[in-house]
Amino acid sequence: MIDATTFQEHRRMLFGIAYRMLGSVADAEDLVQDTWLRCSQVSAPIDNPVGYLTRTITNLALNRLASAAATRERYVGPWLPEPLVTRPDATEEVELAESVSLAMLVVLDTLSPLERAVFVLKEVFGFSFKEIAGMLEHSEASVRQVGHRARSHVRSRRPRYDTPPEVRRRVTDEFLAACLGGDLNRMMELLAPDVTAWSDGGGKVKAAVRPQRGAKNVARFLAAVLSQPMADPRLHAVDVNGRPGLLLTVAGRPDSVACAEVADGRITEIHIIRNPDKLRHLAAGRRDTSAPDVTRS
Structure with missing residues (x-):
């Protein structure tokens, strides 16, 4: 036993x-x-x-x-995937961030x-x-x-990003400040020309049913989302599956979780989870404070 x-x-x-x-x-x-x-x-x-x-x-x-x-x-x-939301930690191991990132899990889902x-x-x-x-x-x-x-399948679909954690955090924070300030030009400067944004509402809340592609489309999409009327909206800097991200709460409850991939100083991918079923573990107070191990005990 x-x-x-x-x-x-x-x-x-x-x-x-x-x-x-x-x-x-x-x-x-x-x-x-x-x-x-x-x-x-x-x-x-x-x-x-x-x-x-x-x-x-x-x-x-x-x-x-x-x-x-x-x-x-x-x-x-x-x-x-359902997000693992953790405290920002610039010392988190690269192997952990790569193997559990939302982008990696999306690729694993195609296997x-x-x-x-x-x-x-x-x-x-x-x-x-x-x-x-x-x-x-x-x-x-x-x-x-x-x-x-x-x-072979994962390697062909998932390029490895070697951006240092502190650079990912800085770019993400600058982009967040531009979003909150409604600075569309700065938002587009921080987005790669071929950036793609995915939003998951599961048909239960408003979200784009197709990926948004291109800096201009992504910037306008995010600006429109943030301009919607909300009750006591608050943004929290967090790590999402080992990547810099944010948690948006509305009236004290989780509304959205988002994270970004960064390469060459610009955001190349954005993943936004809004499906309330996938945020239930956060609403229940079970926000993770440490991501799962990637090595055998």
Whole structure:
């Protein structure tokens, strides 16, 4: 069996696996609890607790992905993950920010469930193909092939940004000041010419149903959003999945979470989550103060 102390030692790793697999804070937390319930009921000795825990939560996540496929097909507008909102921290590891960024999770969502599982376990948490094959009950050769395919897919769709955290924060803060000041020209100066903004309302609140592209379109879109009448709007500087971002509260409740990608001193991508279902964990006071581990415990 696995005792509570051992489980707690690896809890953050388990959350990290489930969150990267599902893109949902609430679902990841549910799966962590389900993993504990299943493992705590095993009476026989377990030689490799880490492997057993990882296998359990990975297979639970694969089952959850399969059941969610039909719902995702009916989703209104762009789909973005539930955000991990943390305190701004310029010392946060680059590996963490890259592996859990919203942009990375969007790319992972284009993989098949098996590809996603293999990529997360191998590239993020460092399990070997042999270990993963045993967890997923596939041959090592087939898992290796899936892993190489997933890695190639991610690399082709997700360019790595090497911008230092302090530069990302400075550019993001300057852009926020320009937005609040209604300085459209300064906003466009800080946006890359080919910038793209995605907004996720899930059909429940106002949001663009298609990505906004180009500095002028993105600047005008954001200016129009911020000009809407709101009750006691407040903007909070936060980190969103390891990237500089902001949390907008209206009448004391989370309304929107946004973060930006920065390259060469300009914003290249903006992700905005407005779907209230995806902000529920923030409204419930469960704002994360530390992002999940990216290495094995």
